[in-house]
Amino acid sequence: xxxxxxxRLEFVGRFSRNRGALLGACLILVVALAALLAPLFFPAxxxxxxxxxxxxxxxxxxxxxxTDSLGRDILAMIVHGARATLLIGLCASAVATxxxxxxxxxxxxxxxxxxxxxxxxxxxxxxxxxxxxVLTIVVILGSTLTNIVIAIGIVSWTSIARMTRAEFLALxxxxxxxxxxxxxxxxxxxxxxxxxxxxxxxxxxLSSLVVAGxxxxxxAVSFLGLGDPNLASWGxxxxxxxxxxxSSWYICAIPGVAIMLxxxxxxxxxxxxxxxxxxxxxxx
Amino acid sequence: MASITSTGTSSRQLAALKLLRRRLIQAVPLxxxxxxxxxxxxxxxxGSFLELMTAENQxxxxxxxxxxxxxxxxxxxxxxxxxxxxxxxAHFDFGFSYRQNMPVIDAIWIxxxxxxxxxxxxxxxxxxxxxxxxxxxxxxxxxxWDSLVSVAAxxxxxxxxxxxxxxxxxxxxVKLGWLPVGGMATIGGGGGVLDILHHLLLPTxxxxxxxxxxxxxxxxxxxxxxxxxxxxxxxRAKGLSRNKVTIAHVLRNALLxxxxxxxxxxxxVLAGSVVIESVFSWPGIGSLLFDSVSSRNYPVVLGIMVxxxxxxxxxxxxxxxxxxxxxxxxxIR
Numbered sequence: 010x011x012x013x014x015x016x017r018l019e020f021v022g023r024f025s026r027n028r029g030a031l032l033g034a035c036l037i038l039v040v041a042l043a044a045l046l047a048p049l050f051f052p053a054x055x056x057x058x059x060x061x062x063x064x065x066x067x068x069x070x071x072x073x074x075x076t077d078s079l080g081r082d083i084l085a086m087i088v089h090g091a092r093a094t095l096l097i098g099l100c101a102s103a104v105a106t107x108x109x110x111x112x113x114x115x116x117x118x119x120x121x122x123x124x125x126x127x128x129x130x131x132x133x134x135x136x137x138x139x140x141x142x143v144l145t146i147v148v149i150l151g152s153t154l155t156n157i158v159i160a161i162g163i164v165s166w167t168s169i170a171r172m173t174r175a176e177f178l179a180l181x182x183x184x185x186x187x188x189x190x191x192x193x194x195x196x197x198x199x200x201x202x203x204x205x206x207x208x209x210x211x212x213x214x215l216s217s218l219v220v221a222g223x224x225x226x227x228x229a230v231s232f233l234g235l236g237d238p239n240l241a242s243w244g245x246x247x248x249x250x251x252x253x254x255x256s257s258w259y260i261c262a263i264p265g266v267a268i269m270l271x272x273x274x275x276x277x278x279x280x281x282x283x284x285x286x287x288x289x290x291x292x293x
Numbered sequence: 294m295a296s297i298t299s300t301g302t303s304s305r306q307l308a309a310l311k312l313l314r315r316r317l318i319q320a321v322p323l324x325x326x327x328x329x330x331x332x333x334x335x336x337x338x339x340g341s342f343l344e345l346m347t348a349e350n351q352x353x354x355x356x357x358x359x360x361x362x363x364x365x366x367x368x369x370x371x372x373x374x375x376x377x378x379x380x381x382x383a384h385f386d387f388g389f390s391y392r393q394n395m396p397v398i399d400a401i402w403i404x405x406x407x408x409x410x411x412x413x414x415x416x417x418x419x420x421x422x423x424x425x426x427x428x429x430x431x432x433x434x435x436x437x438w439d440s441l442v443s444v445a446a447x448x449x450x451x452x453x454x455x456x457x458x459x460x461x462x463x464x465x466x467v468k469l470g471w472l473p474v475g476g477m478a479t480i481g482g483g484g485g486v487l488d489i490l491h492h493l494l495l496p497t498x499x500x501x502x503x504x505x506x507x508x509x510x511x512x513x514x515x516x517x518x519x520x521x522x523x524x525x526x527x528x529r530a531k532g533l534s535r536n537k538v539t540i541a542h543v544l545r546n547a548l549l550x551x552x553x554x555x556x557x558x559x560x561x562v563l564a565g566s567v568v569i570e571s572v573f574s575w576p577g578i579g580s581l582l583f584d585s586v587s588s589r590n591y592p593v594v595l596g597i598m599v600x601x602x603x604x605x606x607x608x609x610x611x612x613x614x615x616x617x618x619x620x621x622x623x624x625i626r
Binding site for chain 2: 073129130132133135137138139140141142144145146148149150221225228229233234235244247251254255258262265268269271272273275276286292
């Protein structure tokens, strides 16, 4: 397999010199650990009633982030919510990347009418208002975790397809690809084994940004009350607290801060990866 | 000189008309695609569409059911159903909504202006704030102001709009009491323009600041890029002042990427207003969609998807025309 020159060490060095990206990576690690270890810290069901309702953060040391309208521990719900939120974000981004890379690779490699059809399809999916599409799919097919993940994936693949296509267009006539063709290698092997590995780095950067977008989508769907009823994701917590903003606005505020910080960190990581990949574009 | 200018203008008008025609032709397959996707969703629905509809509307009279079967042509083969569906939609026949007791198209039509108002005001705010912040950041690059814009942009780019909306309500409506909690006009009030603007402010901020953040970032990098181009150096060498060059030469060219992104994002702006409307009880498409989604009123949901796409296509054409006006060199494909 031909690999274009890609200095790994230099890449890691450039990424870790970017303070924002490093901070983002550390915070995401904390969120991921919280998600993984949630059952360890809070072994009981987070949706269980444990104390007096509407305790403000700090009012009772047993509940550092307070309790909600029913007397449930907000910290426990936030930690458990991290699981749902991260899981959906990662899976939806994986679905989007799979669709986007497949469509983009085929379009960029073959060109011609295949490319034309693929790009018109991408345009079509950009035309349909994305969240309306997600809500329609979820309401028709049912509010399950799988349907939400697939729906978000379906509206998020276009940017990845465009990026993959551009990479394939740039690589498909390079010498190493021509050499493979001359050796009689099939199109499938050239696409998957030769061009794809070289086209992936910028696509992976974009996928990290798609995770951030997917988390925002999921939170909006859950906020509107259309999320998977078995999952207490952060968006749903904001939605649940909505009725009480006059007396206890912290119930809404806290899960929102969690969403914002997570998305912010993912964006910082994406920017950091991007800068590390294209040092020339830095400081823009 | 005058004659040259006038022929220039008319040839540009001609080019704009050509562009308009090409875009309209391109819109046809796009709309067909939207309709086919819609149709597939109906086919994918578990159980028959008719069953769900009759159950929802508590229609049990066999004659009505038979009539519905016939109206929706459910005995026909799938391809014929699709053709009939396309034919009906082409005549703006989106079916009947029992919930509102009126044709679906009318129910959507009533709610559309409020959504368009929210979209336009949010985009205007986003452009004004975003472009201004981007220009400030690029002119004062690597200073406190640049960092301030970056940090604010990062914050608003990551904040979920519905949450931002709720926080704005907490601050400006509940704590300070300056602005209304929701709705489009004071109940029992005259419903004057000022009253509507008063209600419009918070939803506009909640929806628009996210896009302002994007435009600020794009505008900043675009300004810095354009400022390095040869024609800017020439303008400076001619003795034009820095401010004049920034405004007359750099700004106009740096706006192009912002306009491109604006076009791509029309769909997201419309979708974003759905959530914001739910937060602020804004009586637009979003409220209708949310009501229809909760009551499983599929014809309205699907109708909103088709008409929403139509709005996006129209807005995209408008953006293309603006792009052409900003940059006459560009022949748009």
